[in-house]
């Protein structure tokens with residue numbers, strides 16, 4: 001199948017770069033050979049007609065048929081439809097208790113707005129997911145649906161308060177849980193969820209300690225939450241509730257949800273946490289429980305699909321940039337100094353790329369999505385030698401998941417099943433020292449690993465705002481009766497998305513994107529291949 005391998009993602013050479021590492025989904029960014037005749041023709045004539053997809057496209061869509069767009073859109077609407085408690089339960093809504101006006105009634109008691117004023121989101125409101133119309137699959141950063149990159153509208157559900165709600169606030173017990181690793185802004189989101197729940201009139205709010213484990217591990221008890229408890233928690237990093245990996249026993253968790261009488265569960269976490277939340281949602285459905293499971297994506301790596309960014313990412317970049325700045329000062333002040341900074345990014349190099357761009361002080365940025373060699377005339381070490389000889393110092397920024405193929409694999413996994421990576425930072429440090437010793441050139445290598453310092457800081461202003469909106473929207477989503485959804489910012493608008501769509505694969509830096517090209521322009525680095 002020479003053809004299939006020739007039309008993988010733009011600029012990618014491995015399945016990981018197509019988002020296949022976790023999803024194993026062969027359709028994520030590869031066309032079905034038998035159904036793409038025009039594309040095939042182009043590929044065979046040798047042009048660079050390779051296409052990156054921003055969304056999954058069902059293998060059933062036949063691009064050779066004139067009505068493929070209609071089928072795509074029907075399929076898209078079906079997949080992005082939000083699961084609702086009504087799907088399994090015979091329930092009626094009631095007018096909301098969430099008031100948008102300070103004084104006086106906002107509706108006449110049955111939900112109809114007074115004087116035509118209406119500050120609520122309509123269930124039929126939609127936001128456009130993608131706004132660039134690419135002229136060809138070869139346009140920089142093109143994300144296409146079909147081989148010819150035609151314009152296709154992709155509408156997703158708008159987030160926000162609804163006029164009708166599906167819970168009696170006074171009777172609601174709400175739970176909040178934070179899973180995975182830390183991320184700046186967790187406390188901001190917890191705080192906003194609590195404040196918004198109280199605004200609806202909810203009185204029974206609890207935190208589940210230390211992630212999913214808190215549901216069933218002995219000795220861990222619920223933390224009562226109220227405005228008073230959460231008032232100042234946003235002033236510190238970390239999570240008031242604690243976090244953990246592993247321990248996602250779905251049926252035990254749902255038993256525990258039932259035993260505790262939880263009606264709404266707010267789950268803050270990354271890809272793994274979302275998979276767990278979706279499983280909890282499905283188990284609740286199976287048991288016909290009136291439980292709303294709503295996620296807020298938390299990942300410092302910024303690796304959740306479809307979203308502009310996740311909370312904490314801006315803050316992480318700011319903190320990472322300070323580490324790069326220190327490496328720069330150290331390198332510049334030393335005779336033949338080389339500053340080396342390792343940043344987080346298990347499979348996605350967003351922090352390394354953005355921190356390099358923000359600082360403007362990086363000469364070499366290495367990320368998991370872009371393969372590189374260390375040795376040889378086009379290798380990283382030769383380039384560093386050139387930098388030392390030409391400008392006297394150099395700064396390297398590497399993401400933890402970069403260059404794993406150069407290292408010995410440990411085969412170890414953490415409690416959540418994530419592969420424990422080999423340390424590329426330490427490896428680079430050793431290899432740089434060895435190389436310069438071998439070529440007889442003095443080099444003073446200063447290695448900085450600020451990863452946990454980056455993760456532990458409190459959210460900056462822009463993240464604090466993002467956390468506020470996402471926390472509030474999570475509560476609005478639960479009261480609206482949705483379950484199995486997550487909240488996010490897509491193309492500057494706030495939306496709800498069904499969980500499976502955002503965790504098909506981790507979001508990766510597109511090596512053909514303008515942003516990666518800007519990073520290369522800024523660092524001045526060559527291809528290391």
Ligand SMILES: Nc1ncnc2c1ncn2[C@@H]1O[C@H](COP(=O)(O)OP(=O)(O)O)[C@@H](O)[C@H]1O
Nearest residue numbers: 180245246247248269270271272273275276416
């Ligand atoms: N596929 C999965 N199904 C159910 N639960 C999962 C899955 N993957 C991870 N989890 C659980 O989600 C939690 C967080 O996962 P982890 O990968 O550590 O962090 P993150 O959610 O940030 O990716 C852990 O408790 C883990 O056991």
Ligand SMILES: O=P(O)(O)OC[C@H]1O[C@](O)(COP(=O)(O)O)[C@@H](O)[C@@H]1O
Nearest residue numbers: 180181270298299300301344345346
């Ligand atoms: O040492 P820990 O706590 O397992 O965290 C390390 C990992 O956390 C991450 O920041 C990702 O965390 P999440 O999986 O929670 O999103 C990775 O970049 C890093 O590999």
Ligand SMILES: [Mg+2]
Nearest residue numbers: 180270271272
């Ligand atoms: Mg994860």
